[in-house]
Amino acid sequence: MKSRIEQRALELGFHACKFTTAAPPESAPHLDRWLTEGRHGEMAWLARNAQKRVDPNLVLPGAKCIVTLAAAYDAPATSPVPNQGVVARYARHADYHDVLAEPLKQLSAYIDQLGGAGTRSLWYVDTGPLLERDLAQRAGLGFVGKHTNLISRELGNWIFLAEILTTLEVEPDVPEKNRCGSCSRCITACPTQAITAPFQLDARRCISYLTIELKGSIPVDLRPAIGNRIYGCDDCLAACPWNRFAKEARLMKPHRRAEFDAPNLIELLSLDTAGFKERFAGTPMLRTKRRGVLRNVCVALANTGDASALPALRRAATDPEPLIAEHARWAIERIEEVTTTRAKG
Ligand code: B12
Structure with a gap:
């Protein structure tokens, strides 16, 4: 059986x-x-x-x-490029x-x-x-x-x-034991120190929580560490040495959404509700809705510090959705601060 x-x-x-x-x-x-x-x-x-x-x-x-x-x-690892966002691998399907x-x-x-x-x-x-x-x-x-x-x-x-x-009775298999040994690469890799001790995650600091589950405003002190991630985070997973045994993604491969490997942040910020639904249809990101994803896009643009994003952010600062407008205003301030410092320097 x-x-x-x-x-x-x-x-x-x-x-x-x-x-x-x-x-x-x-x-x-x-x-x-x-x-x-x-x-x-x-x-x-x-x-x-x-x-x-x-x-x-x-x-x-x-x-x-x-x-x-x-x-x-599986999905390819992505490297930071100005004005491009990073989406967690699982969500690029x-x-x-x-x-x-x-x-x-x-x-x-x-x-x-x-x-x-x-x-x-x-x-x-x-x-x-x-x-x-x-x-x-x-x-x-x-x-x-x-x-x-x-x-x-x-x-x-x-x-x-x-x-x-x-309700069917089947003989259980033998439990697996922990095999992390002295490795702590995942703990070190976490950009927000959300893994407070081995096996203990403070979800309130985890970028996955902040960009996916949190409905409201992202705490200002945690925004810089989010970098250009706009949905989820893979850093602790990517650090694991056991990934050398990773296998081809049989069931998920036909459902890859490669257009999210390097999404253009300025373009995403211009999406209205209908455009958002169309672009994100079928992906897990749809559940975080336009307000959540565009909130994250504002944070990512602020963190890239690129002044070419300012016109799009100024438009977003007048968005009828207060969550987006607030994060856009914060992003504008951050970029202006950076540009002024650079000009002085
Ligand atoms: C809530 C949730 C989240 C929350 C909280 C995560 C968490 N670690 O709990 C947030 C939003 C942060 C999240 C993020 C992610 N998630 Co999630 N999430 C869940 C969910 C729905 C429930 C998890 C849960 O019960 N947490 C409760 C708390 C108590 O768990 P915990 O802190 O880890 O503690 C447990 C153990 O670590 C252990 N433990 C705790 N303390 C100690 C201390 C010692 C000494 C020891 C030995 C053990 C131990 O016991 C606890 C009880 O289970 C599960 C699905 C499910 N139903 O299980 C998916 C799930 C865990 N998530 C998943 C994924 C893919 C992710 C992300 C990778 C997505 C991403 N790329 O952004 C990240 C990974 C972040 C991370 N490092 O965990 C997958 C993980 C697959 C896998 N290989 O394990 C799951 C299983 C969904 C699925 N069906 O595939 N997730």
Whole structure:
């Protein structure tokens, strides 16, 4: 039964498939502490269903097994060029929640069919109240690295995680152990020192949080470190030496959106709502909406310090969306400051 599920998962394009029980993950108390300390920032949804998040049986009563899956993704590393933005690799594809839904549905149906009448299965890809990385580690798919993401010895860390909770009983695999050793490259690589200690991330400082999840104004003291990143950040992941084992992104490759490898910031800033929706359709960036993405574009332009962005920023400073206007005004001040200092120097 187990090998048939695994084989089907690989046929469907997943890179790895491992099994664990539906017992609460051992690291569950860390979630409690993390939430109590407010390290989740504005992500109140993480606290709302914390109870479920640590107990898969509250998600699917009668669950016996969790099938954990990995799908590799990849996109070229980008180097900073004036007025070009950087988008995290995962987002330079069609939205993975959509891409992985189809193979997950198929695998889920296959498991139900194998289990026969009465078998129930639920699939998730970042979409459910589960501690995905911890379950994947217990299933032996990889280990949670010091940057808090799952690293696989066969795939590195450019992987998405997905799971199928099922009432079907399958023998669990052997858990993986941590293999970071004395390496701390990811901690050093973080531009905002968001990894406050090994395995501990203060989301409120993480550029991924600031540019994707945060709905309001980006704290001024953190804006310079964002550089020209306009959506997410990959620095801690890119630093991981296990990436030498990265594999071709089978499922995600056909869904690459190469136009986001080096997007022109001034052009993005001119997008109105309809233009934004058209340009970003199908990508995860759509969820951050025009107001969030253009807020980030203003910060990135400020950080490039290029005076040629001033006309576009002056237009954005009158944008009806106050969040964009505020960040545009800040960007203008920053660029003017830099240009004045340069002229004096
Ligand atoms: C909320 C969230 C975020 C938040 C918070 C991230 C975080 N580390 O928690 C923000 C917005 C910052 C974020 C960013 C990113 N995310 Co995210 N995110 C999630 C989400 C929805 C929940 C994570 C969660 O439960 N956090 C809770 C806190 C408590 O977790 P934690 O601080 O890491 O602590 C855990 C462990 O580290 C451990 N632990 C804690 N303290 C200690 C101490 C010791 C001593 C030890 C041993 C262990 C330990 O126990 C904790 C409980 O799980 C998951 C999907 C899911 N449902 O799991 C995706 C997920 C983790 N994200 C993902 C991705 C791809 C990213 C980004 C790479 C995107 C990008 N390029 O910008 C970045 C990476 C940033 C980073 N270094 O984590 C992938 C990661 C895939 C992988 N290989 O692991 C996931 C799994 C989604 C998916 N299905 O693929 N994300």
